[in-house]
Amino acid sequence: MTGVTDPSASVAGTSSGEGPAGLSIRGVTSSYGRGDRVLHGLDLTVGAGELAAVLGPSGCGKTTLLRIIAGFIAPDAGEVALGDRVISGPGIQIAPERRGVGIVAQEGALFPHLSVARNVAFGLTGTGRAERRARTAEMLGLVGLAEYGDRMPHELSGGQQQRVALARALAPRPALVLLDEPFNALDSALRAGLRSDIRAALRAAGATAVLVTHDQEEALSCADRVAVIRDGRVAQCGRPDELYTAPADPWVASFVGEAVVLPAQATGGRAETALGPVSVAADAKGPGTVVLRPEQLGLAPVTADSGVRGRVTEVRYHGHDALILLDIPETGRIMVRAPGAPEFRPGDEAAVTASGTATFHPA
Template sequence: MNDLRITGVSKAYGPGSTVLDGLDLHVPSGALAAVLGPSGCGKTTLLRVIAGFLPADAGSVTVGGRTLTAPGVHLRPESRRVGIVPQEGALFPHLSVARNVAFGLTGLDRAERRGRTEHMLELVGLAGYGDRMPHELSGGQQQRVALARALAPEPALVLLDEPFNALDNALRAGVRADVRAALRATGATGVLVTHDQQEALSTADLVAVVRDGRVAQCATPQEVYRRPADTWVARFVGDAVLLPGTADNATAATALGRLPLAAPTEDRREGTVLLRPEQLRLTEDSAATARGTVTDVAFFGHDAMVTVSVDGLGDPVGIRVTGPVSVRPGERTGIHVTGDATLIG
């Protein structure tokens, strides 16, 4: 078992500059967790503490029950059995692809190193590329080699530090899928540090949203998106429609009508009601529960975001529309809500 447990980890770079503030996180063995958060929230510092590049001021880090960091304990990075995939690959430019992958394979004879290297390259879809030099590879291929190099010594944990940032959009999806498949094939536990919400939600088994040095919420991608812990998380992990509402058991009264709640409340109370833009529909039939005026249409190709100023609501709402958009700014429209809502607070 190679589960990762981080308990009460704190780190400051000086008085008044706390970066990690008693952070807790558990990643089950074999799972890939995305640590998601804005710049400056502590993501990179957390990765460096796990890797052993920085000592923690307090708290502990264990992998598979083996203590890496704790009060009075700080294993050297090379003793942690932790593989790292940095940004932009960071391959040794003077070594071939095969020698890059084999770099950390100490204690094996030549035949074993060759066999392990070939297996890793095959795993990441680069069989036959061993004799090439890094400059002969595309950016996506270099990232695959970096992953093979990290996985070759059979680490208990693999850390991925925003490894897709340098890739264009056309490459990212394919490389993400390859990385995910390779981690699953080896059974390694993984931690992906990212500020890209789509990357976290589409790639990881768990998403840990970090705010001000602590985990604000850690759950499955679907749970974080559909049932965020608070309004900040709701806004950070995707476009959000947030409405004031009054809950009464299984429904909430809002400016968009009375909406069913995913989790019924025990008593009547006021709070913020969350919907996602794809739950709203533009309509002119009797199903409309609210009306408003279109103020903007932003077209993205695969869909469009229509902004509507709703009657009786102070802030406009965004409505995600697939297919042709038939409304224009200034036109009146009806709105219908599908699915259930989440009451926050």
């Protein structure tokens, strides 16, 4: 992602912010003035106080959408509104600093010559000194850095800098906070902790927020709602569990987790697959594909009665579980998630069974 790195661009709120508002994006199209479109009539709604993740592969248009919401570029068509206030639309393009949108950039983008406290206070114009100090202290407390106001940004860790960036974005009580891949520069151990702290701070502030990420685990674990973007359109928007258990199509299924996608023939709540019959929705009918998650597949030692069998090609042990890859003549390579320590090794033969309900996608 190209990102937003100019610190002053990251403090787009105003001190007279009116608090969180819902975000409504309708039919937004963007082509950067060239022939081929980057966003194709994109629709997205985020409720007031909700944390939404915009998730998609590289080049799908996430940064472009973020720039449009922030006001750095104007859409070719469509409308962006915060609450009942249109901020981009036909004949309307409110300047970034007047939108009441705070931004947390990929790498904090703090002002290097200002102390932590002065960074946080930067957007609090038009308020008295005492109020500014109180709000700054409140925001530093919110992100767990109450004692760090006098430090300079270079005296902080990457994770602490991101917390300061969030405190700075929240200080003016923006209508909306945009988080632009804010955990990108951090190692994975730090990411998980910071993720939940930032989520808690956003909740405590009651902020409406949009988190842009290409990391599906980050989106599913952090957000109230996830919009999966594919080629400039919302492929599916829903709660994390909806996306995982009821993906709109096999592409979404594979993007938001490991998926086993099999050709199938459905009727009467059952679909016949190369792994045997699986349950599907009662109205599923005819040819199509089913999507199963690797934890819906089980492995057992081969016996004379075993049905479908495969040869283990790889075992990826993750501590709490293991992903086991198998080559099955009828299906090709599939993935099975087994709890605990794996009982199978590469080269072993195993019997495979499917259980639970699969999603069915008609041909």
